[in-house]
Amino acid sequence: MSENLAESHTISSREVLFQTSNASITQCDAQGKYILSFNQDQIEFRACELISFRRKIQKIDLTKLLASDTPDIEIVSMPHCDRLFVFTIQEILELKDLFAGTFAMLELNSLIHKEIIRKGALIKSN
Amino acid sequence: MKDIIRSQSVLKEEIIERINKQIKIEATSSSAYLAMAGWCDVRGYDNCAKFFFKQSDEERGHQLKFFHYLADMEAEATSPTIDEVEHEFSSLKSVFEKALENEISVTESIHDLVRLARKQGDIATEEFLRWFVQEQIEEEFVARKCVELFDVFGNEKLAIGMIEERILSIEYDGGE
Numbered sequence: 001m002s003e004n005l006a007e008s009h010t011i012s013s014r015e016v017l018f019q020t021s022n023a024s025i026t027q028c029d030a031q032g033k034y035i036l037s038f039n040q041d042q043i044e045f046r047a048c049e050l051i052s053f054r055r056k057i058q059k060i061d062l063t064k065l066l067a068s069d070t071p072d073i074e075i076v077s078m079p080h081c082d083r084l085f086v087f088t089i090q091e092i093l094e095l096k097d098l099f100a101g102t103f104a105m106l107e108l109n110s111l112i113h114k115e116i117i118r119k120g121a122l123i124k125s126n
Numbered sequence: 127m128k129d130i131i132r133s134q135s136v137l138k139e140e141i142i143e144r145i146n147k148q149i150k151i152e153a154t155s156s157s158a159y160l161a162m163a164g165w166c167d168v169r170g171y172d173n174c175a176k177f178f179f180k181q182s183d184e185e186r187g188h189q190l191k192f193f194h195y196l197a198d199m200e201a202e203a204t205s206p207t208i209d210e211v212e213h214e215f216s217s218l219k220s221v222f223e224k225a226l227e228n229e230i231s232v233t234e235s236i237h238d239l240v241r242l243a244r245k246q247g248d249i250a251t252e253e254f255l256r257w258f259v260q261e262q263i264e265e266e267f268v269a270r271k272c273v274e275l276f277d278v279f280g281n282e283k284l285a286i287g288m289i290e291e292r293i294l295s296i297e298y299d300g301g302e
């Protein structure tokens with residue numbers, strides 16, 4: 001019973017930020033973390049880790065990848081969880097989409113916090 | 127939904143990337159000055175060598191200052207790889223000319239960074255950079271004075287002796 005309660009609490013503190021057909025990024029308020037779900041895999045990120053992972057994905061030059069003689073895959077390291085991932089071009093495209101959508105949501109959320117929530121709290125306290 | 131991204135990260139990505147580039151520039155400067163110090167040392171220009179060893183340490187200090195700033199702001203600072211720097215110079219004068227050239231490009235890079243911070247509305251970073259803007263005024267002043275010594279004394283053996291004598295006492299007085 002108490003276990004169930006704990007679980008429902010965790011789930012309620014989670015919010016899906018953006019979703020594509022095989023992937024999603026969720027924010028967990030309770031842990032202060034982000035969770036990337038991709039092909040049955042779940043990887044946790046702190047904010048700065050998420051930002052640096054996004055940078056890695058954005059930096060992948062797809063036209064170069066397509067033009068080269070080497071296989072159309074890219075190896076991406078995630079040092080924070082000590083793992084290496086091999087992504088196909090489709091997967092990279094999907095991740096690029098996923099991050100664009102996620103960060104648009106995060107920016108919007110930050111804007112709401114800045115303009116409405118934090119400013120509102122300041123006004124109230126004055 | 128909490129604003130985790132704001133509570134865990136302060137700086138914008140573009141700023142982080144640009145400061146990481148600056149870390150590399152400072153590290154390269156430090157390495158370039160070390161090479162100059164070595165060049166002077168083996169040729170018996172002991173005070174010039176001392177001057178460049180000190181410059182090299184200062185640049186390393188700048189590198190760390192930027193590095194700590196990123197780390198303090200919860201951003202990932204990159205320890206840079208350093209490209210090849212010049213080890214061969216035609217004369218002592220050309221060493222100082224190179225040093226001045228280097229300081230000018232560092233100044234330009236710092237100013238670019240200030241402009242970026244301004245464009246992004248990053249007031250904290252702009253404020254943090256103030257120290258570097260001031261520092262560059264000083265660094266350029268000293269480097270320029272060094273080159274001027276050669277113009278005053280010429281490039282002869284005697285002149286080099288004079289420079290050796292004066293190089294360690296050049297200081298910027300802050301415009302007073």
Ligand SMILES: [Fe+2]
Nearest residue numbers: 152185188232
């Ligand atoms: Fe510097």
